[in-house]
Amino acid sequence: MIAWRDAMSVGSPALDADHKKLIELINLTEEWLGRESWPQVGAVIDDLLLYVQEHFRREEAIQAAIKFPDTEAHRRLHEALAARARLLHDKFKAAATDAERRTCGAVLAKVLNEWLIDHILKQDMKFKSLIPKKAPPPPTAGAELKTGLPQPSDEELAAERKARREAREKDVEYELPPNLAYLLKRIEYVIPHLPSPATGFDSFEKFCEAAICRRIDKVLVFFQRHNPALSLELPPVFLSSPEFAEKFREAIVKFIFPVIWDSRQIRMLATSYAWAEDDTETFWEHVTRPLEQSILLGWTQGWDDLKLLETKKDGLKVFQVKDNTKALREMLQPSSPQAYDIPKIGNREIETFKSLLDPANDWWETLNRAWRICHDLYEQEKDPRIFQQKAREGAFRDNLLATFNRFPPQWVDFLVLACHRVFPRISTAFLESFATNLGRNDAEREAHIPYTIRYLRQAREIPGIRDRERDEEMEWQLRMKELSDYLAHRPKKE
Ligand SMILES: [Fe+2]
């Protein structure tokens, strides 16, 4: 995996953005290669090569505009890479066995990877000094004088516009009639922003509390993604609601953190480093293996103490609810039924809460990578952009099923529901059919995805949902037909 570094900036925000995007696509290629998902490797390489071409056009136009003397030689470098990548791509497509695909794909990723980094750092840097910088904005009173970040100059913008115009003439996607123009854009939705790590605490206790809550927040914030354009009748499940996240934090502070804090080990940490200058993210770098275990122990113990006690009365199972558990139930109630849905808190919910902290793992990156794959597969299978290769039928579902092994088992349920809240065609009808993979009846399925089943039970009670979904699906099919008609009859260009 490559990561973007400031040292890679060539001084043009537009080209930097391109380079970042290319890095992202190469990383994604490697990700798919690692999983040996060949159709996806093919699809992402298609995307990558298209984007490389577009970037080269943009960069060459900017070079011409800033009168970079080596434009011609640079263009030849671009051409050589494009030719080599195309050749490897063809080879990959022609590969007959997995072993061949593995080799071809790996070579291609390596070539692109090395070439891109080397090219950006050496060749693209050569024109950095020629990119005109805009005057920095006047400093505000009392503010420290900072050098302004390079802004695109008028010349650069004009060159970009020209490059874009040329691309538009070449690419079919830009000729689409307005009713199909949405197929140009990636699907848009809200991905909540993860707040910056906090610092400046007056006590080590408060600092630890915040650091633990941050790690949990990272999981909760991940599940809060949603698509405001979808008009869903049912409220989100508790785990996806920002209001729940806030209440959950209060519950941790009240019921769980004191149990963790009880251990000498965490308090000892205060003496071993200058924590006051640290923040809630880097805190975790100081947590040793034994301390991880001690935090987990307190966490588990804290939740287990809140569990309902199972006793037998006249041969019948009876659950005894402790006062603390009642207080927890009270605390985690939504402010209104529309804010979020939460069942009466029982031992299953407590197990779900328990799964949210993993002192040994920061799941943020892994979750986001898994999401990128969900997003791409959704687009490729369920709502393909016209410049994308199509994924095989069932690829999206299979990927969701595969995530069961990669995350704490409780999370998959919420991932499924997040897909439903983000992707228009992941309807309750899709969820119903998805659930059939996980058991013969609701009771069996409930063991795997209790909250999806709960959601579906509620959805079945609202007949309007099925009608709305059917209408939306028909509309989508109609647009797809319009698109294929348009593509079949569009005027040929020389
Ligand atoms: Fe470049």
Ligand SMILES: [Fe+2]
């Ligand atoms: Fe370049």
